[in-house]
């Protein structure tokens with residue numbers, strides 16, 4: 281544990297995912313890894329999540345407590361029960377709120393491509409229960425760090441709900457993190473009573489958004505500080521093009537908005553020890569990577585050719601640029617490359633990708649499942665990794681890729697712009713070159729970037745330089761955790 285310059289802070293995370301217990305994307309990774317990193321710096325951290333039936337109780341032995349949490353949602357008084365478990369490889373307690381009717385479901389937020397119709401009810405209960413937990417447990421935090429729309433109501437509920445007069449509530453500062461502005465938690469105004477909030481908050485200065493309820497907006501207007509997950513994204517979301525209708529508020533609150541790049545969990549993503557890999561490797565001993573490559577080709581049913589093997593692990597969502605990839609495929613499939621895709625999501629992309637995989641069985645492998653082991657195997661075995669995102673708040677896979685010596689090909693947006701330095705003669709000379717980036721969201725730009733990567737891949741000494749530059753990067757959470765502490769301190773100074 282590091283020595284603290286200031287007294288430790290008490291920090292409560294409220295979020296709907298926490299890796300490794302449960303995740304659907306980057307949000308879960310951040311909640312799990314940042315909470316651990318803050319605890320490692322000596323702070324007292326707890327994490328509150330819903331107890332989904334999808335959490336594996338054998339791997340994560342949750343223990344029931346006597347604590348019961350109740351919250352009024354619409355006309356109902358809903359009761360939940362607190363279970364606890366320690367976050368693996370840490371001393372961070374996870375408080376999991378059990379409410380079978382709301383959280384024993386097939387998916388986290390929906391199933392078969394559509395959201396659950398009672399999501400407002402589910403997450404209003406969760407947010408209120410998190411505050412109730414504070415009140416009952418006596419774990420009075422200096423900072424309540426709230427993540428994404430699913431937990432955002434907790435901010436408004438704290439400042440405008442039953443607890444607002446309590447000394448612990450007045451002392452707590454609220455930090456709200458936007459992991460992805462595109463997901464705002466929009467609901468019809470008829471459901472307002474489910475929020476547990478007073479009627480005066482349904483208005484333009486409150487949570488109203490073009491006649492609907494906007495949970496994320498509630499987080500933006502009631503928190504003391506706002507963060508998002510990369511400096512470039514923090515700028516982008518203040519523009520009408522990328523602000524998803526909330527750019528005005530974000531510009532108004534720009535003095536409270538900070539972009540902090542996510543780190544990655546370097547224990548979980550370590551090519552020296554990764555239990556999912558066929559062989560281990562490091563920057564100095566890369567022989568294992570060739571074994572991983574071969575194992576990946578076998579696993580994906582691709583012939584063992586020396587072609588450049590490109591990995592993609594993404595949600596199949598518009599954000600991730602699959603429309604570009606699908607349009608570029610006819611050209612790409614004529615190059616000496618293979619592509620291994622892992623992803624779940626929009627049916628339209630699933631269908632099209634499957635059809636294309638049938639058309640190019642020796643060149644395109646499509647795996648439509650959520651499979652953490654395969655995600656690791658793709659990072660370990662691929663030569664390069666493609667992320668042609670339309671927008672990308674931070675992105676984690678490009679950082680995993682670099683740690684695994686897998687050269688990223690990315691669109692230059694958001695966190696991808698902040699983490700991947702394009703290869704040019706200059707960046708190669710000063711050893712900052714990490715991969716290949718392209719700017720216009722167009723098929724020719726994507727194809728050109730892949731062709732540039734391919735040309736370098738066919739020049740092994742230069743490719744090796746890129747691999748070495750990539751594997752030398754430090755994407756651990758330490759630095760980001762310090763940046764969050766600064767935000768917490770600023771929020772405290774503001775509230776004092």
Ligand code: ADP
Pocket residue numbers: 304305306307309460593594595622623624649650651652655674675676677
């Ligand atoms: P986002 O949060 O927008 O989904 P990120 O790149 O920030 O994107 O994080 C995605 C995370 O989810 C990564 O850890 C990635 O490996 C993982 N992931 C996404 N899809 C899958 C899948 N089908 N199987 C396994 N892991 C996945």
